[in-house]
Every structure is written in C-alpha cells, then in structure tokens.
Amino acid sequence: MPPSARRDFLLRTIIFANGECSSPCDPLAWLRPGDRIIVADGGARRCLALGLTPHLLIGDFDSLPAETVETFRTRGAEIRRYPAEKDETDLELALYAALEQETEEVLVFGALGGRWDMTLGNLLLLAHPDFREAPIRIVDGPQSVTLLPRGRAYEIAGQEGDTVSLIPLRGDAKGVTTRGLRYPLKGGTLRFGATRGLSNLIVRSPASVTVEDGLLLCLVIANTSPPLPNP
Template sequence: MRAIIFANGEFADPQGARDLLRPGDLIIAADGGTRHALAAGMTPHVVIGDLDSLSPADQARVEATGTQVVRYPSRKDETDLELALLHAVRQGATEIVILAALGGRLDQTIANVLLLSLPELSGLDVRIVEGVQTAFLIQGGRGELLVEGQPGDTVSLIPLGGDAVGVTAEGFEWPLREDTMRFGPARGVSNVLTAQIARVRVRRGLLLCVHASKQVCK
C-alpha cells in the first residue's frame, strides 16, 4: 500500500500531486499540509499533528467529509511530518511519497530530509518529491538500487551520517567503483545520467540520492 503525505512546506505544483495519485493511496496531511491536499483537490483520509497550523475552516471542511483527525499535544518530541510517517508505517504502507517537505524554514527542511533515515522506514520505498526533484536514501548492504530517468538528468549522491563505503555507480558521466565517499565533501553533487537506467550500490553507510529529472517525477 502506498501513502501520500502532505507536509507543511512550500507547495507550488497541485497538478503534479494530482498526477501522482493512484487508486487506493492513503492520503495523510501533516497538520497545515491539509491546505496543500485541498489545493490539489484531495481530501485527506487522516490529518495528524498538534493542529497549530490547521485553520478552523480547513478542519471543519475535512471533518465534514469523514476525515480522521489525530491531534497530538503541542509539547512533543516528534514533528508533525514524523508523526505522519510513523502513522503511515503503522497502517502498512510499504511505499511513501512526501510532498511539500521543502522550502520555508531551513531547520525544518533539513529535518524533513533527515527523516528519511528513520529506523521505522528502513527497507521501505520512501521519497520526497518536489516538482522535478526526487530525494531518497540508498542504504548500505541492501543490494543494487536503480535510478531511472533520461540521459542528462542530474543526480547527486551525498553521504549522510558518516562515510559511505564501497560505492559503485554505473550509468553516470562520473562512474564510481568501490569508492569511499566521505561525509562532508561535496564530491557526489551534480553527477549526470548517461543512460535511462543507472545502478548504485553501497557496501556500508547511507547515501542521499537527489534526482533532478527533465520531466515531472512520477
């Protein structure tokens, strides 16, 4: 089952969100992300968070259609997006698309990206989608991951939380073979696809893959 989560960041592509929707998707809004879901013509199945950025009008609107509203206290350890991700996992989602996670406050943007490394999401297909950009994690020791796109697409591979060891990347203008990518230096930024399918493997560590497609990510 797939979940689409609307966070409370910047959201400039309602049509792109509509294009992503599949029958059977679980739609979750993280607090103020409700307004983004409604702007895209989607009624969330669940609204979750402390509701400090959910307008009374939007709350009344979704409650009138049967949306489940899960309210948490404002004094909590998790962000609203984190709560939404954990809720999706509890509902059995194996694939999660996160929208409106970027822009606005820098601290929240960074935290939203780092949420991809939550232990509860390990082994799941979780992606942040922002227009033509998609971000996801490549975990060490989990085999080969395919990056599908068009020649000329930009792909960045950025180590998270430490060095990424034994990195092999094929189908790129600057290929890698059993390389160590150090945490900190920007060596892996702005590589370029040379084929429609590229392959990346990591023996140990985490890589953040950011794929900027020539077409809207779907």
C-alpha cells in the same frame, strides 16, 4: 473514501506536509487509484486546494483553522490530534502513521522550503533509525530525494539527462557502485562532507546505485520532465 479492500498489490502512501512546493509541482500527476493520503497539519490547505480528501489528518493543528479540520472530518477523514508541546514534528508523526501499514512507497510533498531548520530536519528524517529502511521519497518540483538501501542495487527513478547527486550522511559511504552514470564508481568511497558525489548525470537508463556501508542520500533533478515514480 478509503481505498478498496483489495490487497493483491501494495498501496502507496502520499503525505502532504506544511512546507513549500517548488514550481512546477503537481501532486495530482503522481496520484494513482488506491493511494492512501495522509495530511500533516497545515498540509491540509494544499490537499483542500487540490480537491482531495485525506484518509488521515494528523498533527497538533496549530497552523490549521478549526473549520478545515471539521470539513475533513465530515468527509470521512480520520483525525488524530496531538498536543502542541510534543517531541515530534507533524511530519514525523505522519511518517509513523504511514508505516503502520505495509506500503510500496511513501511520497512526501511540501517537506522543503521556508524555514531552514524545518527543511534540514525533514531531510534528516530519512535517516531516522525507524525510517531509514522504509521506501520514503521526498518530492519537490523537479527534484526528489531518498535514502538508499544498503547491500542491494537501487534503480534510480530518472531518465537520461537527469542529474544525480549522492550525499553521505553521518559518515563515509563505502562500497558505492554506480551503473548508467557519466562518472562511475566501482566499490568506491564517498567521504562525509566532501562534494565528490554531486552533479553526476544519467547517460544510460535504467541507472542504479549500490552502497554497502553507510547512509547515502540519492537526489535526482529531472532536467526535462517531472521526476519518475519508482518502477
């Protein structure tokens, strides 16, 4: 059933896409009461296997049996069907739907693995002009990735011993300052296409990153436990 109408706090949105999930990957460990669940097409199989009923099932349903769609419809899920020949992937449509309501964070499962074109396209959705300011995080097993907001400190969802990689997109990332990482930066520049930002390490928690200009991905690999939700 849909979450309670109580609105004194922001709800999170969980999206199940049709990609693969690395092991260990337990989306149930991330769920908390009130989370809104959106399923993008074939991600419905994972949702069904977990015993979850989504609030919204969206996509062209080209990789989903009709009986699965009807199962969720009878359980009260909203169904939005799109034509197979469209300009957006099912995950892109799911992200637009997620941002129709104010949300604390959007967590995406099943966005990676399988076809490289889909994996790269899904990662680059984080830099889409309509999404780059939104709190979206892709989670896959012990790894998670988000696009950093500009002009303010971002507290990394990790703990001591976790690996952190900072990867510029589309151009250089400038004014990069880190705290709590083994190899610090203070107002530095990470060049697009270079590897300087890879394989850093959290040595003091909470760790944070600030970027003043440019698009910068923050990828966290939890070395001892699943990645942490944002504080």
